[in-house]
Amino acid sequence: MEKLNLETAKKLIDSAEQEADKIGVQMVITVLDDGGNLVAAHRMNDAWLASVDISWNKAWTSVALKMPTSNLEEATVPNAELWGLNTTNQGKIVVFGGGIPLEKDGKVIGAVGVSGGAVPEDVQVAKAAVNAF
Secondary structure, three states: OOOOOHHHHHHHHHHHHHHHHHHOOOOEEEEEEOOOOEEEEEEOOOOOOHHHHHHHHHHHHHHHHOOOHHHHOHHHOOOOOOOOHHHOHHHOOOOOOOEEEEEEOOEEEEEEEEEOOOHHHHHHHHHHHHHHO
8 A cells, every 4th residue: 555655745735735735825735654653744824723632633644544535524423323422532633624634546645734724614624635646
């Protein structure tokens, strides 16, 4: 299986940052490998400090569950089948959009997590990174 490297992560971050600049939102962009380990993280000037952990956790959730974090939105509302999922795994599970797995030959080899804007903006910027992949 191909491993995600720093050179690739920098390209993904650059594409995501360009998209964030285009929409005028300061973001934190994190790229993790298939084991949930940091490959690269980038905090744009004036991006929220809270977004550092949120972007990492979005990427981690995508790697751990092999799906976009947005897939969890409906299943984790009160009285839904996965209500409370976000309280597991030391609170690292994020149940709203902005984390997307990176797939190569049908296998998840990492993920990107983006935080700093409204959820649709985070998803838009994360998709820019995935499209560059």
